[in-house]
Amino acid sequence: MQLPSALRRLCVCIVWAAAMSCRNDSTAPLPAPTPNFIQLVSDPGDWVGSGKQYEYSQANSVITLSASRGLLQVEIAGDEGWSGQFMSPSTNANLERGMYANLRRYPFNDPATGGLSWYGNNGCNTLSGWFRVDKVIYDSTALMAIDLRFEQHCEGATPALHGTIHWRADDSTEPPGPVTPVPSGLWQPAADATPPNVNYVYLDSDPGDWVGAGEIYAYTPATATLRATSSSGLLSIDVSGPATWHGDFKAMSTLTDKLLTGYYGDLGTYPFHNPAKGGLDWFGQGRGCNGVHRWFAIDQVKYAGDSLEAVDLRFEQRCEGSTAALHGVIHWVR
Numbered sequence: 001m002q003l004p005s006a007l008r009r010l011c012v013c014i015v016w017a018a019a020m021s022c023r024n025d026s027t028a029p030l031p032a033p034t035p036n037f038i039q040l041v042s043d044p045g046d047w048v049g050s051g052k053q054y055e056y057s058q059a060n061s062v063i064t065l066s067a068s069r070g071l072l073q074v075e076i077a078g079d080e081g082w083s084g085q086f087m088s089p090s091t092n093a094n095l096e097r098g099m100y101a102n103l104r105r106y107p108f109n110d111p112a113t114g115g116l117s118w119y120g121n122n123g124c125n126t127l128s129g130w131f132r133v134d135k136v137i138y139d140s141t142a143l144m145a146i147d148l149r150f151e152q153h154c155e156g157a158t159p160a161l162h163g164t165i166h167w168r169a170d171d172s173t174e175p176p177g178p179v180t181p182v183p184s185g186l187w188q189p190a191a192d193a194t195p196p197n198v199n200y201v202y203l204d205s206d207p208g209d210w211v212g213a214g215e216i217y218a219y220t221p222a223t224a225t226l227r228a229t230s231s232s233g234l235l236s237i238d239v240s241g242p243a244t245w246h247g248d249f250k251a252m253s254t255l256t257d258k259l260l261t262g263y264y265g266d267l268g269t270y271p272f273h274n275p276a277k278g279g280l281d282w283f284g285q286g287r288g289c290n291g292v293h294r295w296f297a298i299d300q301v302k303y304a305g306d307s308l309e310a311v312d313l314r315f316e317q318r319c320e321g322s323t324a325a326l327h328g329v330i331h332w333v334r
Helices: 007-027
Strands: 037-042 052-055 062-068 071-077 081-087 097-107 117-118 128-139 144-154 161-168 200-203 217-221 225-231 234-240 244-250 264-267 279-284 291-303 307-317 327-333
Touching: 007 327, 062 144, 062 161, 071 144, 117 128, 117 144, 117 234, 225 307, 234 307, 244 307, 279 291, 279 307
Parallel strands: 097 117, 264 279
Antiparallel strands: 037 052, 037 161, 062 071, 071 081, 081 117, 097 128, 128 144, 144 161, 200 217, 200 327, 225 234, 234 244, 244 279, 264 291, 291 307, 307 327
16 A cells, blocks of 8 residues: 555654664763752651751761661761661561551561651650652662652651652762862951961950950960871860860861861861861860851861871851851961
């Protein structure tokens, strides 16, 4: 049977489009996998999440997952700390795709049903909830990837904490290192405030600053013992003399050995800091901060092998949300 010419042209176009589609599909690069993330959405009135939203990735926190038989454990060390457990029924050798409903708080749950628990600064005494495993991949008994959603209600309340977890073992995302070059405009001491050609610690405290009490302090080897030590990304400074001070300057978790020049910002109180960002704490004279906003900048640093040889560092810390700051600058050469 001879097809009409218009229909023949249509068939040719369809065949050509299908061929081009197949060719494009085979040569186009695959989309990059989605980086690991954990999202939490807390309803107003939810006790655990305080009615807020949170989002974590390996760029802003340290996320750890481990699976043993039917139990998944999740740890987040970020601006906040969280722990979660998701237990499938005791009949499951591993977590499996599917819905796990009518759950109670792990580990006080019915083993035949499974359980869950998610908590941080706050946690539930009793809870109800569910979790759903949308995707899970094992290599033998090793967890390789998982997509999971959950909902939890504390003490029979209506407000819920909702969570989404996307994780794969091969995600190599890391937190960024220090900002280089050091941004301009950061605090610096006046040109004639610090002594030349000698080690020193100089502190300049704003009126109202709790730690420095609004005073200026300057220490050299002639007036105090100055000591600097560095190990595993942590620099510690000690001043012993007419006054005693101690400072800790911790790099982000990607720097496990030596500190590098650059700006370290948005820091928490060491050692209770977000490990993906780093931490800082300066205290002495019986005075220290709890919650703070702070930064430090390393203008120069030198190591000989693993041994610290020299460092020039500036810092700022503000206690308990105060606008008054303690500023400091350290110049130390072995």
